[in-house]
Amino acid sequence: MNFPIIILFLLLFFFNPPQKHLIVSSSTIEDTCLDAVCNLTEPVIRFPFQIQSNSSSSCGYPGFTVTCNNRGQTLLNLPQSGGEFSIKEIDYDTQQVWVNDPHNCLPKRILSLNLTSSPFEAVYNQEFTFFNCSVNLEYLKYRYNPIACLSDSNHMLFATASSSVVVYLSSICNVVKKVKVPVAVPFYEHAVSSNLSDNLRLSWEWPQCGRCESHGGRCGFESNTTSHVVCFNDFSSKGISRGAQYAIGVGLGVPALLCFIAILSCLCNKLKILAHRWAWDSQTVPDFEPLISPQQTITLGLDGPTIESYPKMVVGESPNLLPRPNDNTCPICLSEYKPKETVKRIPDCLHCFHAQCIDEWLPLNASCPICRTSPNKLPAAA
Known part of the structure; x- marks a missing residue:
């Protein structure tokens, strides 16, 4: 391995400025739009989100206004979906948000979910079929997972993404609705039914602030009089110039790189010495036939x-x-x-x-699955 070439390549990488991403040095908007929370256990709210009446309208992007209820929950309004959803988590780097129903009956909200007039869309959509079944079919609740908040003493509601379960329930229950659900994790065919209580996973495409966030910056409007979104760099807001940033990176990165190369070279030399010793020992030790015969395969089940x-x-x-x-x-x-x-x-x-x-x-278990009786085997052929 040619270490001088590697060092030269890495030095060029450190000194090569990164691509521009609308980074500005400082702004009044950045100074006035601070991070906020509805509760210490709630997600941090910052651009493009903003808490209503907590800051000026220039601190958030249209459609991303949230409110705090009397229980300290962070609520996001989805206009055509029956009102407000509680925000459980926000990932600003990937531009994703997880929401649920503040009243703990998410399946009811899913039945009327409509994201067309909001800035959000599903990361992964999966079609679920809702069924309304009579309580006379009580055995169903032992085989599937009824939705408690939508069931009563006369009916049980089920939701499934399994095609085989859809075929079966269609023959004995009434179909309520087919809905595309923005699930956090897709349900597979073996997951016969779900109460759909897990958080809904949504994302937003615009404003595009994911790269800015992942590089330690913060997004915001360029000024009070424009809708142009820019990335405010954290280093610049602390008075450190871009040239100083590169100098810090080189000053810390090059010594660490040289130290790593020295350690790697030492380890390579050790491995070479061990390899030579192993090769010498393998030539001087005579070959012996194995003294232990291979173990016979044990059959656990029936023939x-x-x-x-x-x-x-x-x-x-x-x-x-x-x-x-x-x-x-x-x-x-x-x-x-x-x-x-x-x-x-x-x-x-x-x-x-x-x-x-x-x-x-039976080939794997030599016993009855119910009573665990061990059946008698046929006598071996003479």
């Missing part, structure tokens, strides 16, 4: 012939044709037996399962 010997039956038009009339649900996949499905029975305990489910279970 194939034993599993195939278990009796099968095809479910008729009524589940009562099963050996045990009350066993109308497969204990492994928790799905009800349907006509023409193949069911397999364990002879030792007479418990039944879907043939495919038990065929996948």
Whole structure:
């Protein structure tokens, strides 16, 4: 490795000025528009957001005005979405905000969510289908996750993004609405349902202040009489010139770089010495045959012939044709037996399962999934 070339490249990097990003040295706007909070546990509010009646209108961008309620919550108004949402977190670098319902019933707000007239949009949209089911189908609440704040003594509401659950619930429940939800993390197919209580993840495209924030600056209007957004540099506001910034960077960076190179060179020399010793030792030590034979593979489940010997039956038009009339649900996949499905029975305990489910279970577990009885294996062929 050619260390002088690396040093030259890094020195050029330090002395090369960064790209301009509308950085200005100082401003009255920057001095008067200070960070604010509704509560010590709430997110910090600064441009493009501003707390209403807490500063001049030039301290925030249109559409980003927030208020503080009597509980100290920071509220953001989304005009066509039924009013105010509570702000849970703001990431100014990535220009993202997480919101929820201040009254703890976010699914109700989601049903009327409309971001078209706001400066915000979803980072990730996922379609959810809302279902209204009768309480007579009480078993559903054990299989899925009902929305408590929208359910009552007569109906249960569910929301799901799973296509298989949508097909199933459509046959027994009423579809309320299909909604695109700006979820924080996408739900996958195996997540059958959700109460949609997690924060909504939104972002804004303009004003573009993410790069300014990530470089330690603060965004704001250039003056009281213009809508031009600029980046106020923190160093400049403290009276340090840009040339002094580069001098500080070089003064701290070059010695640290030289120290790192010296440590890296020392480590390389140590590794070379260890490599030579290992090569010498490997030549002088004679080869020996391994004294320990490889361990045999231990089979935990049942063998194939034993599993195939278990009796099968095809479910008729009524589940009562099963050996045990009350066993109308497969204990492994928790799905009800349907006509023409193949069911397999364990002879030792007479418990039944879907043939495919038990065929996948027994090679790994030599016991019944319900009573843990260990079935007898077939005798080995002579």
